[in-house]
Amino acid sequence: MRSRIRTSFNPRTSRLLLIGGILLLWLIQPSAGHGLPRNPLNSLIQQGVEKGFNLEEKEAVVLLNKALEMDRENPSPYAYLAFAHLFFFELGFDEKERKTNQEAMVAYVQQAVAKAEKRLEKDVRDAEAVWAIALAKLTVTRFYMSQRRHIALAREARNIWDYLERVLELDPENYDVFFAMGILHYHIDHLPGLTRLLSSLWITSGDREKGLKELKLAAQKGYLFKELAQAELASIYNNFERRPDWALPLAQGLREKFPRNYNLLFLLANIHSELGRFAEAFAMVRQIEKGIQSGTAPFRPELWSRYYLAMGKILFDQGDYDRASPFFQKVTQNMARYNARNRAWALVRLGMIHDIRKEREGAEKYYQAALEVEGGEGVGQALAKAYIKTPYTPAPKTPPAPPGTPKRD
Numbered sequence: 001m002r003s004r005i006r007t008s009f010n011p012r013t014s015r016l017l018l019i020g021g022i023l024l025l026w027l028i029q030p031s032a033g034h035g036l037p038r039n040p041l042n043s044l045i046q047q048g049v050e051k052g053f054n055l056e057e058k059e060a061v062v063l064l065n066k067a068l069e070m071d072r073e074n075p076s077p078y079a080y081l082a083f084a085h086l087f088f089f090e091l092g093f094d095e096k097e098r099k100t101n102q103e104a105m106v107a108y109v110q111q112a113v114a115k116a117e118k119r120l121e122k123d124v125r126d127a128e129a130v131w132a133i134a135l136a137k138l139t140v141t142r143f144y145m146s147q148r149r150h151i152a153l154a155r156e157a158r159n160i161w162d163y164l165e166r167v168l169e170l171d172p173e174n175y176d177v178f179f180a181m182g183i184l185h186y187h188i189d190h191l192p193g194l195t196r197l198l199s200s201l202w203i204t205s206g207d208r209e210k211g212l213k214e215l216k217l218a219a220q221k222g223y224l225f226k227e228l229a230q231a232e233l234a235s236i237y238n239n240f241e242r243r244p245d246w247a248l249p250l251a252q253g254l255r256e257k258f259p260r261n262y263n264l265l266f267l268l269a270n271i272h273s274e275l276g277r278f279a280e281a282f283a284m285v286r287q288i289e290k291g292i293q294s295g296t297a298p299f300r301p302e303l304w305s306r307y308y309l310a311m312g313k314i315l316f317d318q319g320d321y322d323r324a325s326p327f328f329q330k331v332t333q334n335m336a337r338y339n340a341r342n343r344a345w346a347l348v349r350l351g352m353i354h355d356i357r358k359e360r361e362g363a364e365k366y367y368q369a370a371l372e373v374e375g376g377e378g379v380g381q382a383l384a385k386a387y388i389k390t391p392y393t394p395a396p397k398t399p400p401a402p403p404g405t406p407k408r409d
Helices: 040-053 057-070 075-091 095-122 127-147 150-157 160-170 177-189 193-202 208-221 226-239 244-257 262-274 278-294 301-318 321-332 337-356 360-371 379-389
Strands: none
Touching: 040 057, 040 075, 040 226, 057 075, 075 095, 075 127, 095 127, 127 160, 127 177, 160 177, 177 193, 177 208, 177 226, 208 226, 226 244, 226 262, 244 262, 262 278, 262 301, 278 301, 301 321, 301 337, 321 337, 337 360, 337 379, 360 379
């Protein structure tokens, strides 16, 4: 079965970070080779972005606030603070913390836009101000997407593409902007029919090939968002392009640079499992297990469900369905909101196991249960819809498929 499926930019599931549906974002002003002038303020922004990707939340916010204090009329620190708070909102488990990050994100978006518009009144060719508006709009658009607030989304999504193109017009060497363009082109192309149509009207048309080229350019020549582009490419190669062999070196390089980011461990476990490198996959999940058991930040007990899902996936890929099922069952027992997508995926896996065993009635019950998980939108529910119509059958073990072939499972 060929399925059009998509991932979400929620870092909790695999994309690391924002990872699923459409993700987005980024950058600043004219300068040779990277679009961002090297100065103390932008150096602090760079350090803050890197700390954030390494899941050092407090340190990231401190550095970005230092950048803000250096020039309170510069819209860029406000825009990056908005993005950082969205990132931590999506990573969060505690509802109070999530609400605090949400409120901070909205406030910084408003300030970024106000500061940028004030500068544009003086100079309409201020690339830094244009990029700050684009980043702020992309951040809040991503938030409205995740909350399914379609009216607000339609309002904020207007003119985003115009801002991105304007940035490139004013600053052709700002390669980070290709990250935002690449994510939009690629993921809009993978959205289901009506959503894809509306996104095309509000933002831009989907284009898989163009999206991949733009992401590769950002991954090679980007400045602040080079590593985020690499992470997104690794996720795309593994989840959409059916090329875990291409994803592996990207994920390994990121893991070396950002050792605290447990999302990269989950990604590497999945990639190794897809490649049939089960010893390496289990080694990754053992590191996750030790981290959770130790209680050392950023590991938290809430990650147990993702650990169980990863263990079940590896055993599923090995064909050991009897041992995989209990891990998936453990995931379904966690009814917390943050676990919705994991729960949907576990239910789908259990349905797939029933299909493999020719137990169609049981499979359909699990697929239907997956579709009823509130907040479980994403690849799992997309596959549940597909497998309700056509039973899942394991794909034959073959060499990696050509790029662009939709992934079955």
